[in-house]
Amino acid sequence: MSPHLLLPERPSPGPESLATYRARGGYTGLLQAQQKGAAWLRSEVATSLLRGRGGAAFPTARKWELAAAATADQKFVVANGGEHEPGSHKDRYLVEHHAHAVLEGLALAGVATGATHGYLYLIEDMHGPRAAAEQALREATAAGLLPFPITIHLGPTTYVAGEETAALNAIEGKPAKPRKKPPFPGEVGLFGKPTTINNTETLAHVAWIARHGGAAFAAIGTAESKGTLLFTLPGGEHGVQRPGVYERPFGTTWRQLLDGAGGGMVPGRTLRALLPAMSSAFLSAQHLDVPIAYETLRPLGTSPGCGGIRLVTDATDTVAMAVEIAEFFMKEQCGQCPPCRMETNQFVHILKAVQQKKGPGYDDKIQKLAEFSRKKGFCSLIEMAAAPVVSAVKLFADDFAKAAGPAQPTDA
Ligand SMILES: Cc1cc2nc3c(=O)[nH]c(=O)nc-3n(C[C@H](O)[C@H](O)[C@H](O)COP(=O)(O)O)c2cc1C
Ligand code: SF4
Secondary structure, eight states: OOOOSSSOSSOOSSOOOHHHHHHTTTTHHHHHHHHHOHHHHHHHHHHHTOBOTTTTOOBHHHHHHHHHHOOOSOOEEEEEOOOOOTTOOHHHHHHHHHHHHHHHHHHHHHHHHTOSEEEEEEETTOHHHHHHHHHHHHHHHHTTOOSSOEEEEEEOSOSGGGSHHHHHHHHTTSOOOOOOSSSOTTTSOGGGSOEEEEEHHHHHHHHHHHHHOHHHHHTSBOSSOBSEEEEEEOOSTTSBSSOEEEEEETTOBHHIIIIIITOSBOTTOOEEEEESSTTSOOEEGGGTTSBOOHHHHGGGTOOOTTOBOEEEETTOOHHHHHHHHHHHHHHHSOSOOHHHHHHHHHHHHHHHHHHTTOOSOHHHHHHHHHHHHTTOSSSTHHHHHHHHHHHHHHHTHHHHHHHHOSOOOOOO
């Protein structure tokens, strides 16, 4: 039986009201944290071993230390719901259906770090989540539950606007482009003040941890990967029979997720590989029985990312898929860092040459470009763009070789 920390076992359609959230213990964690204090809350979250669900899996308690230790007249907390990664819908789903859990988590992050103001950061096209969040905010404010004011801010509909410092710039009314780090937001964040920014799913987990304790959370999952994770399973011709957002504990295998939750592949399709998230590396179908955890996926060169899964079937044109992914990153990079511009443009150029049957040599070029570019950007998009491309060329080597054709004759 899968534990239900974020999504109730029997989800009701539409946004969860304050009354319904309270009936399942909502806001009792916040009350407890206000009574027991910030140090208690930070210690519970440290015990839980919670890691961020925005993709980078950074330990939440460690992130909070920076802002908690800082002295300032104002401090901020931000819930990052800037989800714009193709195939991922979990933050939108969470905010639209369980906005109170996100607001409680945001308030808790603020209590833990001494914040004076909170922001829920969404994207302009998120109409349902925005309406649900506004309603929840009205309810929680009227009930006097929030320890400080919370503002909903809508960022632009770009991928990079979800990067944490790009989100801070957007809230400040500046172009939503990542900042150079250090300094990190915990020291110099929103309006120059210490700021803690967490993914909305991370914060909903914090609400559960404050209610049930860090040890209860750490008891779920695997040795290094604790609690549950939200996954988005795709539909369509390369999807599962029951697409949607699912909550499963770490340690669940890919097969259990795809067959159990997703109802298996659509009829007539055989799974060849999967991409755990657009910004991660492909995993061959021979690893379907690997439990999903940071420590099991790391040796396989990939990670759970934000759980927006893409499936590769016997009918997928893997070269065209790699071109599509590379084009996405080329269009979405923000142009600030020359190595990122160069890398993402070159990936597309090299992959298109494969499609145009221009012969071998593409794999070496892609590998070298990825190595050259590593850590040369203000944000990790530069590495995120490389992961699926490098791994596609390796995993689907035969498809690429066939598409590229033989070496081209050189002019005498
Ligand atoms: C290009 C790019 C896009 C990102 N988009 C998101 C996003 O939509 N939502 C999110 O929570 N984190 C996103 N991140 C990660 C954030 O920068 C940050 O790590 C995260 O919000 C921290 O929260 P967490 O520690 O709770 O995971 C993105 C990062 C990059 C480089
Ligand atoms: S690495 Fe790429 S996306 Fe990130 S700031 Fe630099 S140019 Fe923009």
